[in-house]
Amino acid sequence: MHNIFVYCEIEDGHVAEVSLELLTKGRKLANEIDRKLEAVVIGHNLKGIEDQIFPYGVDVIHVADNSRLYPYLTLPHAEIVVNLFKQEEPEIAIFGATSVGRDLAPRVASALKCGLTADCTSLVFGDHSENKTGKEYKNLLYQIRPAFGGNIIATIINPDTRPQMATVREGVMKKEVFNSTYKGEVKHVNVDTILNDGHMAVEILERHIEKQKINIKGAPIIISGGYGVGSKENFDMLFDLAELLGGEVGASRAAVDAGFVDHARQVGQTGITVRPKLYIACGISGAVQHTAGMNESVKIISINNDPKAPINQIADYVIIGSVADIIPKMIKFYKKNTK
Amino acid sequence: MSFRIVVLAKQVPDTRNVGKDAMKADSTVNRSALPAIFNPEDLHALEQALSIKDRMEDAEVIILTMGPPRAAEIIREALYRGATSGVLITDRKFAGSDTLATSYALSLAVKKLEPHLVIAGRQAIDGDTAQVGPQVAEKLNIPQVTYCEEVKEVNQDELVIKRRLERGIEIVKGKTPLLITVHSSAPPCRPRHAKLLMQYKHARTVSELVDETKDYTEMMTNKPYLRIEEWSVADLDADVEYLGLSGSPTKVKKIENVVMAKKDSVELTAEDKDIDYLMKELIDSHVIG
Ligand SMILES: Cc1cc2nc3c(=O)[nH]c(=O)nc-3n(C[C@H](O)[C@H](O)[C@H](O)COP(=O)(O)OP(=O)(O)OC[C@H]3O[C@@H](n4cnc5c(N)ncnc54)[C@H](O)[C@@H]3O)c2cc1C
Ligand SMILES: Nc1ncnc2c1ncn2[C@@H]1O[C@H](COP(=O)(O)O)[C@@H](O)[C@H]1O
Numbered sequence: 001m002h003n004i005f006v007y008c009e010i011e012d013g014h015v016a017e018v019s020l021e022l023l024t025k026g027r028k029l030a031n032e033i034d035r036k037l038e039a040v041v042i043g044h045n046l047k048g049i050e051d052q053i054f055p056y057g058v059d060v061i062h063v064a065d066n067s068r069l070y071p072y073l074t075l076p077h078a079e080i081v082v083n084l085f086k087q088e089e090p091e092i093a094i095f096g097a098t099s100v101g102r103d104l105a106p107r108v109a110s111a112l113k114c115g116l117t118a119d120c121t122s123l124v125f126g127d128h129s130e131n132k133t134g135k136e137y138k139n140l141l142y143q144i145r146p147a148f149g150g151n152i153i154a155t156i157i158n159p160d161t162r163p164q165m166a167t168v169r170e171g172v173m174k175k176e177v178f179n180s181t182y183k184g185e186v187k188h189v190n191v192d193t194i195l196n197d198g199h200m201a202v203e204i205l206e207r208h209i210e211k212q213k214i215n216i217k218g219a220p221i222i223i224s225g226g227y228g229v230g231s232k233e234n235f236d237m238l239f240d241l242a243e244l245l246g247g248e249v250g251a252s253r254a255a256v257d258a259g260f261v262d263h264a265r266q267v268g269q270t271g272i273t274v275r276p277k278l279y280i281a282c283g284i285s286g287a288v289q290h291t292a293g294m295n296e297s298v299k300i301i302s303i304n305n306d307p308k309a310p311i312n313q314i315a316d317y318v319i320i321g322s323v324a325d326i327i328p329k330m331i332k333f334y335k336k337n338t339k
Numbered sequence: 340m341s342f343r344i345v346v347l348a349k350q351v352p353d354t355r356n357v358g359k360d361a362m363k364a365d366s367t368v369n370r371s372a373l374p375a376i377f378n379p380e381d382l383h384a385l386e387q388a389l390s391i392k393d394r395m396e397d398a399e400v401i402i403l404t405m406g407p408p409r410a411a412e413i414i415r416e417a418l419y420r421g422a423t424s425g426v427l428i429t430d431r432k433f434a435g436s437d438t439l440a441t442s443y444a445l446s447l448a449v450k451k452l453e454p455h456l457v458i459a460g461r462q463a464i465d466g467d468t469a470q471v472g473p474q475v476a477e478k479l480n481i482p483q484v485t486y487c488e489e490v491k492e493v494n495q496d497e498l499v500i501k502r503r504l505e506r507g508i509e510i511v512k513g514k515t516p517l518l519i520t521v522h523s524s525a526p527p528c529r530p531r532h533a534k535l536l537m538q539y540k541h542a543r544t545v546s547e548l549v550d551e552t553k554d555y556t557e558m559m560t561n562k563p564y565l566r567i568e569e570w571s572v573a574d575l576d577a578d579v580e581y582l583g584l585s586g587s588p589t590k591v592k593k594i595e596n597v598v599m600a601k602k603d604s605v606e607l608t609a610e611d612k613d614i615d616y617l618m619k620e621l622i623d624s625h626v627i628g
Contacts, residue, residue, distance in 0.1 A: 074483055074484075074485075075482055099485070099505050102470075103473060103485045106474045107474070107476065107477045109439065110478060111477055113439065113588070115589035116589070118470060147467070148352075148354050151354065151596070152594050152596055153594070153595045155592040155594075158590070160588065201514045201517075202511050202513040203511060203513075204510070204511050206509065206510040207510075209507035210507050245628075278627060298626075301617075313602065313604075314602055315604050316602060317604060317617060318605070319614070319617070320606065320608060321609030322609070329609070333611075333615045334622075336615070337619050338622060338628055
């Protein structure tokens with residue numbers, strides 16, 4: 001009772017990255033308030049799935065394994081989660097802010113009449129006193145997220161309803177194995193007593209999911225281009241530099257919208273969050289929606305012909321000039337100095 | 340038998356253009372400087388509804404919005420593009436609603452309209468939550484299909500829908516009554532139609548009529564289609580406990596403006612010596628290489 005729950009997404013027998021990141025966060029939260037960490041896994045052919053999950057410090061895994069549960073469908077998954085939560089009364093429930101999590105979590109929150117905060121960038125405990133009633137709350141989950149197009153940061157709380165629910169995007173939390181030999185308990189959900197034909201009102205006719213080809217998230221170095229790069233051809237220089245340095249190419253939304261690069265490379269609030277050891281922002285102005293996804297990079301270099309570009313404020317090195325001049329020089333002097 | 344579609348649309352501040360003038364000197368957002376617009380993805384939702392209306396005999400498209408009285412503007416906007424009629428739900432008791440309270444109120448209004456299909460946008464740009472669609476579906480106890488890019492087939496009983504997911508697509512079949520949410524990769528909305536603009540430019544809600552200096556009485560009697568329905572809490576038979584602030588489990592504890600802390604940065608030029616220095620420095624400190 002009153003434990004921390006993480007809904008784990010499964011694709012092709014693998015627990016999604018985002019779910020592992022949330023388990024890592026969940027373990028930390030659980031330790032802070034001395035609760036257990038529990039995982040919810042719903043799908044089909046899940047034998048052995050616990051081996052992927054226990055190392056993140058999970059105490060209980062609830063497994064619902066049934067042919068009607070994979071691929072993901074809203075109603076059967078929601079029904080199982082709602083049933084489980086009614087029974088287990090979690091204190092906190094976290095979902096990935098993915099196309100599955102953002103489909104499922106609101107439905108569950110509505111059924112349980114509890115609060116849900118989408119797209120949190122930070123989850124911490126804090127206290128609260130209600131002015132009107134004078135009631136004091138200890139260890140509420142502060143759900144922190146950008147709002148209003150990223151121009152403000154809001155801290156949301158759910159004082160009176162449980163679970164406190166939140167979704168978090170992939171890449172926002174750090175993934176870390178807690179203890180590779182950690183073992184908990186596996187509990188099986190009796191699916192047949194929960195589902196009926198009414199839950200199968202939507203049927204999947206076709207499904208084409210690509211394996212993620214581009215994954216810039218884990219790259220130690222990211223060369224990111226914005227609208228100021230100017231063209232698809234100029235982006236080739238960024239790819240050359242990335243290859244040379246062993247990094248990946250990222251982009252701002254304006255560059256993606258202009259068709260310079262693939263959406264999978266977009267960094268920021270509506271793209272991915274990255275924290276490489278070096279982030280080179282080329283021709284990126286530094287709108288908050290962009291910086292929200294990269295401001296935790298260890299070192300930041302900005303290349304911009306406008307000395308007043310906001311990105312320069314958070315950069316360790318600012319090079320004033322044109323991308324097309326500077327990138328070839330970086331390639332040249334990198335080669336010279338590593339020879 | 341007619342096929343009734345309800346489109347959920349919201350009027351939102353245009354947060355995409357929070358430019359210089361929308362930021363106050365103390366770097367807070369000056370909301371009043373932001374134009375109120377038709378939530379972008381709700382226009383995609385409207386287009387899906389209109390394209391079904393094009394394909395089906397007897398389909399009607401009702402636009403439903405909850406908001407302050409001025410939100411009637413987006414109902415007119417929808418009428419100019421081909422919606423059949425509109426309903427505004429407005430009441431002070433709705434103030435402070437989070438997504439749960441909003442979806443409760445919207446679901447009561449949808450119930451009164453008894454549609455076969457409800458179409459929402461995926462998310463509203465002021466909150467970016469993408470919660471209201473699924474929550475309305477749950478309150479109505481009907482299935483949902485999110486991230487719709489195209490309605491491929493539709494009849495009274497079922498729809499075939501293409502969904503756009505992060506890493507691919509899905510084609511699904513859903514039975515009516517059904518709620519779908521529409522993704523921005525779906526076709527954009529058709530423009531206003533000149534004829535419809537003429538026909539509906541005087542469409543008004545009851546509260547708007549109160550403020551009109553012109554006498555609309557005769558026009559409203561002769562052209563009943565100009566009347567935009569306006570419902571309050573009393574019309575919805577709502578449990579007020581589930582509305583507004585008291586119906587909203589989430590509370591905003593704190594709001595901070597985004598101010599970027601300035602770092603001590605090294606400023607360089609594009610000259611060879613500067614780039615040479617930088618690359619050396621990065622290599623020496625093991626950031627690269
Ligand atoms: C809800 C919402 C979500 C969003 N999500 C994201 C997101 O996830 N990621 C994201 O990136 N954006 C996002 N945006 C968009 C964001 O607000 C900005 O519009 C976008 O980041 C701007 O991209 P940019 O910096 O490439 O383009 P611009 O703002 O046009 O900046 C171009 C920069 O290039 C410089 N420049 C021009 N020419 C050159 C040259 N030859 N050499 C060097 N510099 C040059 C200019 O000085 C300027 O600073 C979002 C917006 C909204 C409303
Ligand atoms: N006040 C409202 N009136 C009508 N529709 C709304 C309202 N709020 C949200 N919606 C619908 O729900 C979708 C998702 O909104 P949100 O959960 O706020 O991101 C929107 O795109 C609209 O279709």
